[in-house]
Amino acid sequence: MTKADLVERVTAQIAQTAGPMISKKDCARVVDAFLDAIKESLERQDNIEVRGFGTFKIRRRKTRMARNPRTGSPVEVSARPVPVFKPSKELRALVAGAEPDAVAKAEN
Template identity: 35%
Template sequence: MNKTELIDHIAQQADISKAAAGRALDAVIGGVRSTLKKGGTVTLVGFGTFAVGKRVARTGRNPRTGDAIKIKAAKVPKFRPGKALKDALN
């Protein structure tokens, strides 16, 4: 499912226009993004938790030349599914 299909699904299930569903989806994504950027977490009970993880600096290899390269530390988004979502899949 891509973003357009998700907007169509939201519009149909909530009985709202596709434009309103698109704005709502963009607002949710924006809220999650801004909260994670501040270092916070977003918990949707029954769905899961979005959080920020830290990846340490490390040495990697250039696959083309085999030379060692330095990979700097980074913050990465992580998602941990909730129990209800896990149960729905099994």
């Protein structure tokens, strides 16, 4: 799914539940603002938790040895921060085919 597909789907869902109160252009601005907020938070090394969906965070990769694919010689790859996403239990259950409500009930 592309960002354009996401905007289309969100616009359709809003129109279905609340009526045609938001244009596709405005919805695209909302999606862009949401993604920008995630990027800015990750840039500040902050975690972003979206309940029922998952957590975006920064993980620090350690320095490691790799190989140059052309020459085969060892190359040191320096430590660096990388963004990661950890899905919530509900999202993992949904993807696995279980009902998210059943997962929430089992946790309580």
